[in-house]
Structure formats: structure tokens, C-alpha cells
Amino acid sequence: MYQEKLQKFKNIENLAGKSWKHAVAIDVLKTTDIKDCAMECFHYQQIIELFFKHLLEIKSQFGSYSKSNKLQKLLEEVIANTNFKTDKSKYFMDLQVITVCAEEYRYNFLLDCEGYRQSVIICDKLLDELINFS
Numbered sequence: 001m002y003q004e005k006l007q008k009f010k011n012i013e014n015l016a017g018k019s020w021k022h023a024v025a026i027d028v029l030k031t032t033d034i035k036d037c038a039m040e041c042f043h044y045q046q047i048i049e050l051f052f053k054h055l056l057e058i059k060s061q062f063g064s065y066s067k068s069n070k071l072q073k074l075l076e077e078v079i080a081n082t083n084f085k086t087d088k089s090k091y092f093m094d095l096q097v098i099t100v101c102a103e104e105y106r107y108n109f110l111l112d113c114e115g116y117r118q119s120v121i122i123c124d125k126l127l128d129e130l131i132n133f134s
Contacts, residue, residue, distance in 0.1 A: 019050040052075065056077055075092075093119075
């Protein structure tokens with residue numbers, strides 16, 4: 001599913017191409033019996049983070065982005081530095097959930113998989129907006 005969304009970035013050697021690679025990883029993970037959503041959350045966070053940074057690199061005046069991995073901060077950067085417009089309040093909480101889940105994965109904490117999956121439903125809409133903007 002995610003590799004289809006990001007198909008036009010398949011094997012491109014930039015940040016959007018790296019985002020597509022994480023999309024492939026999620027699609028592969030969904031075919032396994034792994035019950036823990038932690039690895040999937042990490043890859044999902046990477047899809048969004050790398051795509052934000054890709055847009056900042058190609059659409060902002062200076063072609064640069066911060067080193068932050070906080071998705072809500074990166075969304076604010078994209079809105080402030082490009083022509084991308086959206087209602088950021090619709091996405092802030094869910095972007096924060098994804099960021100926290102990815103951080104918890106790095107430290108081997110148990111994740112709230114249901115909360116993660118609910119946030120993905122919302123963030124998928126943002127991802128579609130970002131892909132259309134690109």
C-alpha cells in the first residue's frame with residue numbers, strides 16, 4: 001500500500017526515494033506474523049520525516065531543513081518555508097503520537113499499537129496531501 005503511494009519516488013536517490021524504501025519495509029512487515037507494531041511505527045515515522053525533509057530540500061527558498069525528527073516541528077517548517085498549506089491542527093496530535101512511538105521503539109518500550117494505528121489513519125491523509133504537493 002505505502003510503496004504504491006510513493007511509487008513515483010521508487011529507487012530515486014534522494015530523501016523521497018529513501019521514504020519509498022521505508023514504505024516497502026512497512027508493506028513487507030504487514031505480511032508477517034509480528035504482533036508488535038514498533039518496527040512498523042519506526043518505518044512510518046521515517047516515511048513522514050524523510051518526505052517532509054524532501055519537500056523542504058526541493059521547495060523551500062534555501063533548500064535546507066532542520067535536524068529535528070519531531071514530525072509536528074517539521075510540518076511547521078514545511079508550512080512556513082514552502083507554499084504547502086493545510087490545517088496543521090488536524091495533524092499535530094497524531095504526528096506527535098507517531099514521533100513518540102518511534103522514540104519508544106528505539107528504547108525498546110512497549111507501544112500503544114491501537115493509538116499508533118489510529119494516528120496512522122489521520123497521518124495518511126496528510127501524506128496524501130504532501131505527495132500531491134510534491
